[in-house]
Amino acid sequence: MASMLSSTPSFHLLRRRPSILRRISASKLPTPPPPTPPGQAYQPFRPPPSPLPTKYRSLSPLERLEVLRDRLGLWYEYAPLISSLLTHEGFTPPSIEETTGITGIEQNRICVAARVRESLISSSFDPDFLPFFDSLGSAELLYELRLLNAAQRASAARYVAIHRLDPKSAQDLARAIKDFPRRRGDDGWTSFSADNPGDCLAYTHFRLSREAIETPDRVAALEKALEVAETDSAIARIEEEIVKASKGEEAGGDGEDAEAIKPSIPVVRLRYGEVADASSVALIPVVSERDGAGGMEAAPAWCKAEGEMGVVSAERGWGRWVVLPGWGPVAALEGGVAVEFADARVLPWKVGRYEKEAVLVVADRRRRAVAEAEGLYLVAGPREEKETxxxxxxxxxxxxKGIEESLGFVVLVVRPPKEGEDDQLSVEDWD
Structure with a gap:
């Protein structure tokens, strides 16, 4: 019987199994802990350091509330007390407000601003400018820089301290810095520097000047841009635009004869999140290209915000609306309408240069007289016997053709958002 078992494969596996198991178990043994000094227990876990300043760590919750109530110390020193009370002591923003008088909004602002200040300390920010942000009001300044990355925060904070900006100006600066990279490819963008906060702010005014309808508004925006621009290339470009505006030339014009001037209608590509970031917006009724002249007449002629809550009321009920940033051509509209075209090639720009895509054509229905040879106008043409x-x-x-009246003068063309694309039409793109 023993000889029979020894001749089977399973018997040999059983004989070899103990050594195999020893090798497998040895490979899975945990790494032994490092040697510790005699008399000390091994502690593999070390709790994170306390976020509270040293002088506040021994205080009870009641004493911490007293520090907040009496503002004992600098704002960024007692800001961690708010987080500790909320996270570890079971307090809520309303209960802290009831005891200390610090509103929930102010609690959030102080905590966020303190983190922004910490990021400045750990970056290349010049420590000589830190004392500027010691006063309680400076927390609101740093709070506006929360959406910027570390490098942008450092340069923006330095600009805020040097120019003594107020919170509203700091907010405008932060938005300009955040928006500047998204404008790559726009006209004049290369003349401004992304590393210079003043140039970013100047480009915002420069871009708004090109959306202005009236020459005085355009010149005023350019003068604001010139005040804050810092690089030589940006200053030269703005001064060039001021000269053109003073001579009454259209933005982007090159001094050609009137017959050769292309339409000066702004064509913009809407960007994701641009409406949410806009400081003002416009609500415009939308008409489909299939609705014809009847749809244009049926759309509300006016809509406006009323009351302290800004509730929008319209002349009549309407089912389709679009919210656009308060660009110059849009903000100045009264009785405006947006026409939705399924194919952008309905516009007179060079065929084949752009793919088929939907666009919104914003028109002013008050300007129906055909008075500008190079302007664009909405018209209704017959397609079938009963359809326009x-x-x-x-x-x-x-x-x-002797046509003296249209359905409206085109003031803006809006293209849909497209990921990773910042293309804009140039003068040469018009047919």
Whole structure:
């Protein structure tokens, strides 16, 4: 029997198994802890350091509330007390407000600003400017820089301290710095420096000047840009635009004869989140190109915000609306309407240069007279016996046909957002 077992494969496996198990178990043994000094227990876990300043760590919750109530210390020193009370002591923002008088909004602002200040200390920020942010009011300044990265925060905080900006100006600066990289490819963008906060703010005014309708508004925006621009290339570009505006030339014009000037209608590509970041917005009724002239007439002629809550009321009920940032051409509209076209190639720009995509054409219905040869106008043309479809025509083409009135003057063309694309139409793109 023993000889029979020894001749089977399973018997040999059983004989070899103990050594295999020893090798497997040895490979899975945990790493022994490092040797510790005699008399001390091994402690593999070390709790994180306390976020509270040393002088506040021994205080009871009641004593911490007293520090907050009496503002004992600098704002960024007692800011961690708020977080500790909320996280470890079971307090809520309303209960802290009831005891200390610090509102929930102010609690959040102080805590966020303290973290921003800490990020400045750990970055390349010049420590000589830190005392500027010691006063309680400076917490609101740092709070506005929360959305910037570390390098942007350092340069923005330095700019805020040097120019003694107020919270509203700090907010405008932070938004300009955040928005500047998104404008890559826009006209004049390369003349401004992304590493210079003043240039970022100047480019915001420069861009707004190109959206202005009236020449005085355009010049005023350019003068604001010139006040804050710091690099030589930015200053030169702004001064060039001021000269053009003073001569009454259109933005982007190159001094050509009137017959060769292309339409000066702004064409913008909406960016993701741009409406949410806008300081003001406009609510405009939307009409489909299939609705024809009847749809244009049926759309509300006015809508406006009323009362302290800003509730928007319209002339009549309407089912389709669009919210756009308060750009210059849009903010100045009264009786405006947006026409939705399924194919952007309905516009008179060079065929084949751009793919088929939907666009919104914003028009001013008060300006119906065909008075500008290079302007664009909304018209309705027959497609079938009982159907009309909206279209866009040049003023020159309508004048040649003897047409003196349109459905509205085009003031803006809005293209849909597209990830990773900042393309804008140039003068040469128009047909």
């Amino acid at each position: 479809r909206l279209g866009v025509k040049r003023g020159k083409e309508l004048m040649e």
